[in-house]
Amino acid sequence: MEAQRLNTGMLSLTEDECLRLLATDDYGRIGLVVDGRPEIFPVNYALDHDRSVIFRTADGTKLASTANHPVVFEVDFVARATRTGWSVVVHGLAHHIQTVIGGPRPLSPWLSDRPYTVRIQTQSVTGRVIGPRPSQLDGE
């Protein structure tokens, strides 16, 4: 039943490594508390110059629940064949904003009907790796 490789542990990423991984991706998931219950919504995002996560949303649950509330944001990559991968988790406060400062990659929503912009003001960022170090962190 356990013929596949069993990894014996995880390595932690530094905050700088986490931010570099966040800057190279554009798709993650926001976790909210709505009426006391947890919710997860996939979003596409950009990392702003001030380390905040920016995404667009339609008017609805996501919008109401992110107004000045603590949220969590997660990005990951897994290679199922080798059972390895990495994940980065941001904790922060969400705010509605009018203007995006702009970061290494501009925010470019996948869906057209997302008029509202939300910023997650990063309070902490942590990350973990199972298996090899992410290739995005090589070089420089």
Place this chain on the structure above:
Amino acid sequence: MEAQRLNTGMLSLTEDECLRLLATDDYGRIGLVVDGRPEIFPVNYALDHDRSVIFRTADGTKLASTANHPVVFEVDFVARATRTGWSVVVHGLAHHIQTVIGGPRPLSPWLSDRPYTVRIQTQSVTGRVIGPRPSQLDGE
């Protein structure tokens, strides 16, 4: 700034389609409320015969926060190049269990130090698609 394709909408998946997608994958993310704040943890999982999601955990935040509490569980796939993909979200109650009934794929944790088993008793499952229908739903 918006030169890439902008999708104009999402399609919903049926419950049966969501369960078929859940059965073909083994990696997702659990969303919890811990001390009133949202948390997301990546987990590898299996779908049990009774539509519940099974995963292993070490003793810690995940374990304490899943004891008879509402949780959310999310699985997705995205093709960043075409900005398309699908996501499935399960809402349910988490319980600690001793024995796994067994499903189409056995639970096979990626990490060795995960002695506790948690079952999410599915209350609802919803899913959305941006772009083409997931290939896992073809045929049969």
